[in-house]
Amino acid sequence: MPYFDRADATRFQPTSFTGGAWNVAELHVAPPIGLLAHAIEVDHAARSPQRMQLSRLSVDILGVIAMDDVEVTCRVLRPGRSIELVEATLAQAGRPALIARAWLLHTRDTDALAWSGHPAMPPRDALDRVDPSSAWPGEFIATVGEVRRRQDEPGRAWTWILPAIPLLDGERVSTTARLASLIDIANGVTPRADPREVAFPNLDLTLHLVREPEVGWIGFDTTVTFGATGLGMTHTVLHDERGVVGSVVQSLTVRPNK
Known part of the structure; x- marks a missing residue:
């Protein structure tokens, strides 16, 4: 079973696997973000013979999403032959x-220049197998696949995740959209505080990519920061088995339960 079933060209029906972590009766925002990335790529492919690669995806979360049909629409804000904003x-x-x-x-060959100063992820066999559903409720968390983690302290960890559930059945989904359907989990892989005592949902998510990810394991090099006035940030460098893929940053609203 996938995260969504397509109803028509723009409408999608969520499955039970999308159940949220902060409220299990609502959608976890991760699969809908993947759906947006997929729609953007499908829209671009239908319009342009010149293939372009997604470089940045910036998502603002305006409110909760009920467990019901969603509609996704696209519009081009800045057309171009080499750079496009959608x-x-x-x-x-x-x-x-x-x-x-x-x-x-627009893609071009820069393989001879490829380099990153970010440290490599630790090997998976050096990390502990963990069950994220022991800390987080909701079916999305329970279906993310195999998870391995090394945590230095709450809010600082290295995590490898092997996705197990497709975004959609019956149509090709890129590795970029597949990555986008999982990365919001970064805010929960190494909680700085017990989520039963402190809520810290993210208001947004900004993904930057330096290349397309490969199929397979996704690595999260994650640091969580809480400020002194209710603001927070989760910053993650993303990896696959070749190395650095990009980064994702999430703005948090930190709310102690009193």
């Missing part, structure tokens, strides 16, 4: 819930 909206009953803006870039 906006995608995920709405429910006419109310926008997520708005994403994506930069797409």
